[in-house]
Amino acid sequence: MSDTFDAKSFLKSVTNQPGVYRMYDQAGEVIYVGKAKDLKKRLSSYFRVQVSSEKTRALVRNIQKIDVTVTHTETEALILEHNYIKQYLPKYNVLLRDDKSYPYIFLSGQHHPRLSVHRGAKKRKGEYFGPYPDSGAVRQSLHLLQKIFPIRQCEDSVYANRSRPCLMYQIGRCLGPCVKGLVSDDEYAEQVNYVRLFLQGKDQQVVHTLVEKMEAASAALAFEKAARYRDQIQALRRVLEQQFVSQESEDDLDVIGIAQDKGMACIHALFIRQGKVLGSRSYFPRMPAETDVTEVITSFISQFYFNQAEGRVIPSLILLGESLGEESDSLSAALTEVAGRKVTLRSQVRGYRARYLKLAQTNAQTALISKLNHKMTVHQRVTELRETLGLDSLSRMECFDISHTMGEKTVASCVVFNQEGPVKQEYRRFNITGITGGDDYAAMGQVLHRRYSKQLDPDKIPDIIFIDGGKGQLSRAHEVVSPLTSDWPKRPLLVGVAKGTTRKPGLETLLLVSGEEFSLPSDSPALHLIQHIRDESHDHAISGHRAQRGKVRKQSTLEGIEGIGPKRRQALLKYMGGLQELKRASKEEIEKVPGISRSLAEKIYDALQHG
Numbered sequence: 228m229s230d231t232f233d234a235k236s237f238l239k240s241v242t243n244q245p246g247v248y249r250m251y252d253q254a255g256e257v258i259y260v261g262k263a264k265d266l267k268k269r270l271s272s273y274f275r276v277q278v279s280s281e282k283t284r285a286l287v288r289n290i291q292k293i294d295v296t297v298t299h300t301e302t303e304a305l306i307l308e309h310n311y312i313k314q315y316l317p318k319y320n321v322l323l324r325d326d327k328s329y330p331y332i333f334l335s336g337q338h339h340p341r342l343s344v345h346r347g348a349k350k351r352k353g354e355y356f357g358p359y360p361d362s363g364a365v366r367q368s369l370h371l372l373q374k375i376f377p378i379r380q381c382e383d384s385v386y387a388n389r390s391r392p393c394l395m396y397q398i399g400r401c402l403g404p405c406v407k408g409l410v411s412d413d414e415y416a417e418q419v420n421y422v423r424l425f426l427q428g429k430d431q432q433v434v435h436t437l438v439e440k441m442e443a444a445s446a447a448l449a450f451e452k453a454a455r456y457r458d459q460i461q462a463l464r465r466v467l468e469q470q471f472v473s474q475e476s477e478d479d480l481d482v483i484g485i486a487q488d489k490g491m492a493c494i495h496a497l498f499i500r501q502g503k504v505l506g507s508r509s510y511f512p513r514m515p516a517e518t519d520v521t522e523v524i525t526s527f528i529s530q531f532y533f534n535q536a537e538g539r540v541i542p543s544l545i546l547l548g549e550s551l552g553e554e555s556d557s558l559s560a561a562l563t564e565v566a567g568r569k570v571t572l573r574s575q576v577r578g579y580r581a582r583y584l585k586l587a588q589t590n591a592q593t594a595l596i597s598k599l600n601h602k603m604t605v606h607q608r609v610t611e612l613r614e615t616l617g618l619d620s621l622s623r624m625e626c627f628d629i630s631h632t633m634g635e636k637t638v639a640s641c642v643v644f645n646q647e648g649p650v651k652q653e654y655r656r657f658n659i660t661g662i663t664g665g666d667d668y669a670a671m672g673q674v675l676h677r678r679y680s681k682q683l684d685p686d687k688i689p690d691i692i693f694i695d696g697g698k699g700q701l702s703r704a705h706e707v708v709s710p711l712t713s714d715w716p717k718r719p720l721l722v723g724v725a726k727g728t729t730r731k732p733g734l735e736t737l738l739l740v741s742g743e744e745f746s747l748p749s750d751s752p753a754l755h756l757i758q759h760i761r762d763e764s765h766d767h768a769i770s771g772h773r774a775q776r777g778k779v780r781k782q783s784t785l786e787g788i789e790g791i792g793p794k795r796r797q798a799l800l801k802y803m804g805g806l807q808e809l810k811r812a813s814k815e816e817i818e819k820v821p822g823i824s825r826s827l828a829e830k831i832y833d834a835l836q837h838g
Contacts, residue, residue: 232290234274241267246297247307249315252289257315259286262304264557266295282517286319302561309533312526321514321526330365331357332372332426338412339404340419342369342380356426358540360498360506375463376422377402378415381804388802390816425463428501434463480544480580484587485524486595490516492523493598495591496531497583500542507587509594525554528572532562541566548588550574605648608756615753616720618690622646626693626724626760627678627704629659629670630768637662639674640768643689644760653687654767667696668703675707689719695761697725698738705740724761735761788834790827798822799831810835 246266250259263269270293278284298304312320333345336352344365349355359365373380379401381393386405395401396409402418403409424433441456482497492512498505512527524547532541541562551558555572562570576584613621624644631637637659643650657677662669671694694704701723712718723738735757736746747754785796785806802820803809809817809831818828 232292237293238267238271238274241270241295242297243267244297245299245301245304246295247304247311248296249294249311250286250290250317250319251292251294253291255292257311257317258289259317259319260308260311260315262301262308264301264304266297270295280517282319282515285515301557302564305529305557305561306533306565309529312530313534319515321512321518321523323510323512323527323530329358329360330362331355331359332365332368334419334423334426337383339379339386339415341383341386342372342378342422344369354423357500357505358498360496360508364506372422372425373400375459376418376425378418378422379404381405384801385804389804390819393804393808428503430463434460437463479540479542480546480583481542482546482580482583482587483524483527484548484584484589484591485520486588486591487520487523488595489599490514491595491599491602492518492520493591493595494523494527495587495594497587497590499583507590509590511598520549521551521554524549525551525558528558529561533565541570543568543570545570545572546576546580546584546587547572547574548584548591602647604752605756606646608752609646611751612753612756615747615751616691616722618720621690623687623689624691624693624760625678625689625719626695626764627671627674628695628761628764628768629667629674630765631665631670637670638768639670640764641674641678642760642764642767644756644763649763654763656767668699671696671700672703672707675704676711679708679711683715685716688715688717690717692719692721693757693760693764694721694723695764696723698723701738701740724757785831785834788831791831795822 243265245262245264247260247262248266248270249257250261252258261269273283273287273290278287296307298307312322316322329346331345331349332355333343333351334354334356335341335343336354340353344362345351345355346362357365359368369380372378373395377395377400379386379395381395381401385393389405392403392406392409393401396403396406402415404415421433421436424430437456437460441453441460444450444453444456479501480499482499484495484497486493486495492514494510494512495507496510497507510527512523514523528545545562551572551574559570559572562572609621622645626642626644628640629637630640639657639659641655641657643653655678657674659670659673662673692704692708694700701721704723705721708719708721721740725736725738735754736744737757738744747757785791785799791799799809799817799820800806803812803816812832814825814828814832817823817831818825820828823831
């Protein structure tokens, strides 16, 4: 129990009403947020003489202050608890590390509607279908839809400014509503309605309608039209065979499976809309040791569904891999209030729903085993590297690499690893300027100075700085880093990673500033970790360099033309739908772009044809 916190006198003043409590440590940080139907009863349970949970004992030892907020209902308490957890991210709470919004398929409400990916608040006029687990699932669905229903997916600016149809029209993936006379409004609206029905899960209705249309066209001897309907029906049936569809239901439900082992938990969610599995996703919440399974699921549900800023749709039914007991009623009531309609939580189900639940549970178990194996492998690699280099501790590593083509557009990368592997949100790229093209030593000096000349958070001081290069690069790095790190609480170890003469993986030589050189066996876990770090930094630098180079080459042909500034360049690309379309355009078509005179159109045409 805490030495300075007087629990006895505090509990005398606590009410028996529902509410939320915040626990603070000595530094004034919120370390736990909880909610209760009866605040006095719940808070008293923390300060009993016998507390069975080690997690609770550790929490109580750190309490210096408790704040209480009374609410009218338990539902209000649940929502307030969620908001506080999101605000403070307390160390003793289960935290869902999921900060991204969920994507939807968006069918715009324009005269000729467009299909696209949508994230965030639903402010635009139109229809939203989803949510999908990730953007990959949305793009895959959009790609399939484009093969079956030729609805436009181009940007509105491209659609509004075209004078002739694009490649999508040529290959039969768009009806070309951008150009007058290619498709009637009724025909386009018909295809939009098919898309709408398909996304609502009414696949068979779409198939029946298309079959009727095909037979009618055939009877009217419009064989070309009948053939188009036949192709559409075949494409649709192929897609329906690939998708897992439950014929027994048109449910909207989420299925949540859970697995827990060795201090880790995995929650696997299946998203099912209109009996169709839109996709699934595994979550690995951050949780204190000895957290029970009920708390993990309860925390997941409240943090996942109450986050309305992400535009998440709460289904009418949520199936759970574990029973929540008394918590189930309060959670269900809170979700019902937030959704504005009845939301049910169930763990005992039969038939096809039981099969969904078994699938979610199996996926959770498989993902957890995979994650634990990966964690053990990474831990083993980090331990062996620490022992190989004789370090007392190894919690953070950074690696630098340089990329350019013949000295053009030099980009440096910095990647960060900790004891669990890559920390991708801390990766950085630096555009190198003011050096002679191809001078890698100068580039390395500049990136290291920019990275370490600023005051670093003590927790972000690396134990090792890897330099992708030989002796020259390492000595240049030492010259730059040494004076910058002289007053740091710890001095990073500089390690050069030189490729062998054949540049094959496994033949790397490690260099230290002392002049020592050594190689590790090709099956060494420590070497595998170094190779992983080095490859990540190399890939990160190359992708940054390619993006820079692509930008230059895309614009250079237009930038070199006298009289074409950024605004006119943008107008040209928007109006024509990209650089390739502009290159294919005639002088007359270029002249139609707002702000382009005949003489300027001729200049642009000549530059693009002979540039």
